[in-house]
Amino acid sequence: MRAETAPNPRKRGRPRKDPSLPDGTRERLLRAGLAVLTEKGFSAVGIEEILSAAGVPKGSFYHYFESKEAFGLALIDAYAAYFAAKLDRWFFDESLAPLERLKAFAADAEAGMAKFGFRRGCLVGNLGQEMGSLPESFRARIAGVFTDWEARTAACLRAAQAAGEIAPEGDAERLARHFWIGWEGAVLRAKLDQSSAALEIFMEGFMALLERK
């Protein structure tokens, strides 16, 4: 998002009731923000583009968010919650063997990227790459999201160890960190190349690495 001098009309405490605002305006802003910011960078996008995509007037934005920084932090939280639920859906799917759950997550992510013509990537990866231009408050929040995803992934890898799919002596936490380091790189390349090849190449290598352990 470009630097803007943000008015700050919001009072402390609960937002005041405003009958001109339909219910769900905050959610509409977050949804539009997620759609725009998985595609473009925070620095490149103005609040006007979010408002226009959400069909919400500017005054309403500052009714719900004190600043573009506060909006960005709320977007990270919303994306983290959405993504944690997605990971759990795949990683706790007892109908699949643990490694198949990881592959199913990757295939689902690939289909999701293809659906949007490989224009949309990962909000948290995008923001992480942009960190040099973002408010410092974003850093710990973004890193915390990766730590959370890594923990969920490590649990799935430990289940694969318990099921005898991969050797039990591998360090599941370290492998999960490796996964997220490389997966974010693969999402970046898939966007650049407008192709799923990078996702497939990374997963093939990661699976070979797991099977080695």
Added chain:
Amino acid sequence: MRAETAPNPRKRGRPRKDPSLPDGTRERLLRAGLAVLTEKGFSAVGIEEILSAAGVPKGSFYHYFESKEAFGLALIDAYAAYFAAKLDRWFFDESLAPLERLKAFAADAEAGMAKFGFRRGCLVGNLGQEMGSLPESFRARIAGVFTDWEARTAACLRAAQAAGEIAPEGDAERLARHFWIGWEGAVLRAKLDQSSAALEIFMEGFMALLERK
């Protein structure tokens, strides 16, 4: 870089001589651009910041570059040339075994990131991540740089195969693509975490993958 209405005072053909411009102004602009844009995104940075870092007046910028898009493309070319020379220096270092060359490149990159407090990453990775906001002309240029790096890396991996360091049946091109997908992810995380841990975790896994092949 923010959208700007760029004047275009440059004439076709060779830049006219301007005695007020010291020699090397174009190089100074490119050097300043590389320093700023390995740290921040293209969308987040205005030309003014480059000019100020280079100590060059605005008129001179448009003397050398038709537009910010032309400047961005020249930056990609300059970074590609700089980086290709760096890769060759490491990958053709006959005093080291081929896999040691790859490790030495990674250790050198890690030291380079540490030197700048993990604020500077990879220009091409940064721009790739930002592609959704960049002129479409950047896409093929950035992808071409990765293809070049992958070819140089594959040659090093084939040397490792010839030297018997890794099994000869592995697909060196595919492994080189895997390397650059994951390495760019690792550079992103190293910047976010302000730590070399991601670089080390990715290299450890990649080496384990190579030794498996």
